[in-house]
Amino acid sequence: MENARAYRFSSRNEAETGRLAGALAQHADPGSVLALDGDLGAGKTTFSQSFARALGVRAVVNSPTFTIIKEYEGSELPFYHMDVYRLSQEEADELGLDEYFYGSGVTVVEWASLIPDLLPAERLTIYIETGADGERQFCLTPSGERYERWCIGLRENGVLA
Ligand SMILES: Nc1ncnc2c1ncn2[C@@H]1O[C@H](COP(=O)(O)OP(=O)(O)O)[C@@H](O)[C@H]1O
Ligand SMILES: [Mg+2]
Secondary structure (H helix, E strand, O other), X not given: OHHHOOEEEEEOOHHHHHHXXXXXXXXXXXXXXXXXXXXXXXOHHHHHHHHHHHOOOXXXXXXXXXXXXEEEEOOOOXXXXXXXXXXXXXXXXXXXXXXXXXXXXXXXXXXXXXXXXXXXXXXXXEXXXXXXXXXXXXXXXXXXXHHHHHHXXXXXXXXXX
């Protein structure tokens, strides 16, 4: 099925990662969820910062490792930035992640694969593989029609392979 298709993006540096983030941000709408994974230093936060900028967030976006969730105002949509590396079940219950996922903003989750049962079924999974020097391979797997459409659009524009 078309659903199983993965899309690829090769990045040689931070600026190129920013280009992918910017292209994805153009598709963002309320309730969009991007689930990021990859080793420490892969570029999850770097991607999130460019994504936020593309949404018109003016505030400085840094890693929400200790706060778990940070909320920002974009020009049209709120941006929710999560880092679930240290998230406990109690905190998850307390924070009410679904209010973010199904809310009026766009959510980016770092270390998303640690909370598979808490993520919405429909999401764009992005795995970042670290290569030599600044090289990163982004593997994007859409779950749901919304994200299929994003990826097909970006492939037509030559952003994704
Ligand atoms: N192509 C690239 N894309 C993103 N970051 C890159 C790239 N090449 C090098 N880097 C560097 O890798 C580091 C990624 O760190 P960070 O985004 O905090 O990773 P993570 O959040 O995945 O732990 C940054 O220092 C960034 O400058
Ligand atoms: Mg990070």
